[in-house]
Amino acid sequence: HLQEPDPRLLKPSETLSLTCSVSSVAITSDSYYWAWIRQTPEKGLEWIATVHRDGRRYHNPSLQSRISASVDVSGNQVSLKVTSMTITDTAIYYCARLYLGWVDNWGQGILVTVSS
Amino acid sequence: DIQMTQSPSFVSASVGDTVTITCRASQDINKWLAWYQQKPGKAPRLLVHDASTLQSGVPSRFSGSGSGTHFSLTIYNLQPEDFASYFCQQAHTYPPVSFGGGTKVDI
Numbered sequence: 001h002l003q004e005p006d007p008r009l010l011k012p013s014e015t016l017s018l019t020c021s022v023s024s025v026a027i028t029s030d031s032y033y034w035a036w037i038r039q040t041p042e043k044g045l046e047w048i049a050t051v052h053r054d055g056r057r058y059h060n061p062s063l064q065s066r067i068s069a070s071v072d073v074s075g076n077q078v079s080l081k082v083t084s085m086t087i088t089d090t091a092i093y094y095c096a097r098l099y100l101g102w103v104d105n106w107g108q109g110i111l112v113t114v115s116s
Numbered sequence: 117d118i119q120m121t122q123s124p125s126f127v128s129a130s131v132g133d134t135v136t137i138t139c140r141a142s143q144d145i146n147k148w149l150a151w152y153q154q155k156p157g158k159a160p161r162l163l164v165h166d167a168s169t170l171q172s173g174v175p176s177r178f179s180g181s182g183s184g185t186h187f188s189l190t191i192y193n194l195q196p197e198d199f200a201s202y203f204c205q206q207a208h209t210y211p212p213v214s215f216g217g218g219t220k221v222d223i
Binding site for chain 1: 117148150152159160161162165171203205207210211212213214215216217218
């Protein structure tokens with residue numbers, strides 16, 4: 001069960017920090033990767049980052065300089081930081097579980113709005 | 117990067133119709149393709165993976181096909197609950213993945 005916090009409102013240049021709580025059973029499994037995906041009406045679904053409990057991280061090259069994703073196994077959490085937020089980063093952000101390449105479990109999504 | 121191009125972006129249909137959505141990959145992705153359904157205000161739901169394997173619980177009126185660079189999702193006998201948006205996703209580069217732009221199926 002992936003849970004994300006409540007909607008967020010940020011100003012341009014601020015840093016977004018999101019944390020997703022996941023089950024202790026799933027997060028200790030080597031079978032799963034954990035992803036952050038965002039969605040806008042203009043660009044649709046955009047992959048942001050994927051992490052594994054063993055520390056492997058993969059970031060979208062177009063966002064790489066501004067993003068950092070991580071897994072906290074002991075805390076049963078997956079986290080995302082995006083620095084220097086702009087209006088174009090306004091989106092619904094999802095945490096998601098990847099199994100064998102597919103998202104088999106999605107969080108409910110959190111609306112992040114960037115506005116001055 | 118592998119680009120995924122879906123078409124059409126919008127399709128108008130009626131209950132009982134057959135609808136086909138296509139997804140094209142910018143390079144050969146074998147069968148590493150999934151389809152998702154998304155309803156307004158909800159997260160996407162996995163329908164098909166490995167191009168043609170229905171996820172557990174998905175009605176058999178959904179059918180995926182294709183390999184390489186051309187894929188399709190066909191919905192037979194369209195039901196009221198099928199009016200939604202559909203997205204394809206490639207996993208050839210997994211763990212990084214990428215999505216198509218989406219197709220909205222509307223009445």
